[in-house]
Amino acid sequence: MNRDEIVNKVNDMLMQNFELTEDKLLPSSRFVEDLGLDSLDAVDMLVHLENQLNVKVDVEKFREVRTLGNVYDLVYEMSKELT
Amino acid sequence: MRACITGMGAITSLGLNVREMYKGLQNNDCNIKYYEEWKQYNGLNSFLGAPVPSYDIKYLPREVRRSMSRMSEMAFLSTIEALKQANIDLEEVRKINTDRVLLIMGSTTGSPACLEEYYRKLFENNGPKGQLSTSFFKVMGHSVAANVALGLGLKSPMISCASACSTSSHAVILGMELIKTGLYDMVIAGGADELHYTSACVFDTVKAACTQFMDRPQESSRPFDKDRAGLVVSEGASTIIIESMEHASKRGVEVHAELLGGAYYCDGTHMSQPQQNSMMQTMKMCLNRAGIPPSQVDYINAHATATSIGDIEESNAVASVFGNDTPVSSLKGHLGHSLAACGGLELIASVEMIKNQEIIATKNLIEVDSKCAPILLLKENEKRKVNIVLSNNFAFGGMNTSLIVSRPL
Structure with missing residues (x-):
């Protein structure tokens, strides 16, 4: 997957499962403050x-993410490791 | 301290509020359906159930809805209706931060639909892989109480109770008792259960579910009738707002009925066989606690679920306490058996009967089973003086309850 594909798939996953609208899904969007997401x-x-993306994300690294851009980066990094 | 009802909420197979439920009862309606898809389940012989019509809960924030199963959603909706009738809106509830209000609600188990999904995934993945964070919050024993509290944003004492078909009547009786002790000003009491084939399985396994009338679902639940063939499962939620008379009066809110007394009394004899002696003891204890003789009761709302033994045992128990002159009916012919919701729903229907000075008869009762005691079983709705009602609910494990409610004095 290239980075654009990952961005699209992560956004689809967020819209599908967390009832978020596309206009909110910016790389700068913060999980808690902008997207209203919490620890659960x-x-x-x-x-x-x-x-949905067949990517197993490292939990410790995921703890550090604060923005959607961080998620794209992390998933991209993990998917590269897989290949 | 006297306890009264100031709010009622009902989600049933007959409609999404008290008015729709009661109108359906007056019209002799029934929404029991045949479920062809249940035929895929090995060994299941009962394919009947009464679903609640579709409802909208999307107005709740996602972070509240995400841990709600169907039963929790229905319990939330019935609670909103009950609070509204008691002149309490959601904004006001969210301001409650007191030890004087108690929430007490429950269900038979956690959501059966979510339990099935949870364990299916657990077995498929040979462990917890793939479970969502909210999965357990839908299946835990106190899921309904916790989710209603979360939906309301309530900060107050809370208890969860679970006694299957007696759950909401237990909640109401305990709530009433605690109000009478002066410990609380208000109790939000109720119960909920959702329709699922596993509920039919439970009763079918012990040969108590209806396995006939598949071509005539609306005639399938027929308490006390000679042709009855077992109970039909349904779903729903009931919520009752109980207040001390002083608190209701201080708030200037309408009192719909007074809760005179209640009793719960266990069999300790058999897990599934109803025992007339315990039923009798429960009704006597209830009368004693309400401080009234049997002759003052104008109507008995029977638990009668249309099982072969249960209806006979209850008729015998009623006859031994009340004789043969007090009108009796069961609402399971209209509503099916909504399990944890039914006690509250039948109490609400009883209060509406008092308001309307009428008795709703047992649907589908054509010819009374000769094995039943010769009590006064109504076959047609009747306009009658109804000021005091005794309502029974019984559950597996010999969980017997009786409640007495009266027109507000």
Whole structure:
């Protein structure tokens, strides 16, 4: 997957499972303040990323993410490791 | 301290509020359906159920809805209706931060639909892989109470109770008792259960579910009738707002009925066989606690679920306490058996009967089973003086309850 594909797939996953609209999904969007997501959502996001993008994200690294841009980067990094 | 009802909420197979439920009862309606898709389940012989019509809960924030199963959603909706009738809006509830209000609600188990999904995934993945963070919050025993509290944003004492078909009547009786002790000013009491084939499985396994009338679903639930063939599962939610008379009066809110007394009394005899002696003891204890003789009761709302033994045992118990002159009916012919919701729903219907001075008869009761005691079982709705009602609910494990409610004095 290239970075654009990852951005699209992560955004689809967020819209599908967290009732977010596309206009809110910016790389600068902060999880808590801008997207209204919390710790339970973060746990679910890991499950959805694995199920829908087939990417197993490192939990410790995921703890550090604060923005959607951080998620794109992390998923991109993990997907590269897989290949 | 006297306890009264100031708000009622009902989500049933007959409609999404108290008015729709009661109108359906007056019209002798029934929404029991045949479920062809249940035929895929090995060993299941009962394919009947009464679903609640579709409802909208999207107005709740996602972070509240995400841990709600269907039963929690319905319990939230019935609670909103009950609070509204008691002149309390959601904004006011969110300001509650007191030890004087108690929430007490429950269900038979956590959501059966979500339990099935949870364990299916657990077995498929040979472990917890893939479980969402909210999965357990939908299946835990106190899911309904916790989710209603979350939906309301309530900060107050809360208890969860679970006694299957007696759940909401237990909640109401306990709430009433605690109000009478002076410990609380207001109790939000109720119960909910959702329709699922596993509920039919439970009753079918012990040969208590209806396995006939598949071509005539609306005639399938027929309490006390000689052709009855077992109970039909349904779903719903009931919420009752109970207040001390002083608190209701201080708030200037309408009192719909007074809760005179209640009793719960266990069998300790058999897990599934109804025992007339315990039923009798429960009704006597309830009368004693309400401080009234049997002759003052104008109507008995029977639990009668249309099982072969339960209806006979209850008729015998009623006959031994009340004789043969007090009108009796069951609402399971209209509503099916909504399990944890039914006690509250039948109490609400009883209050509406008092308001309307009429008795709703048992639907589908054509010819009374000769094995039932010769009590006064109504086959047609009747306009009658109804000021005091006793309502029974019984559950597996010998969980017997009786409640007495009266026109406000």
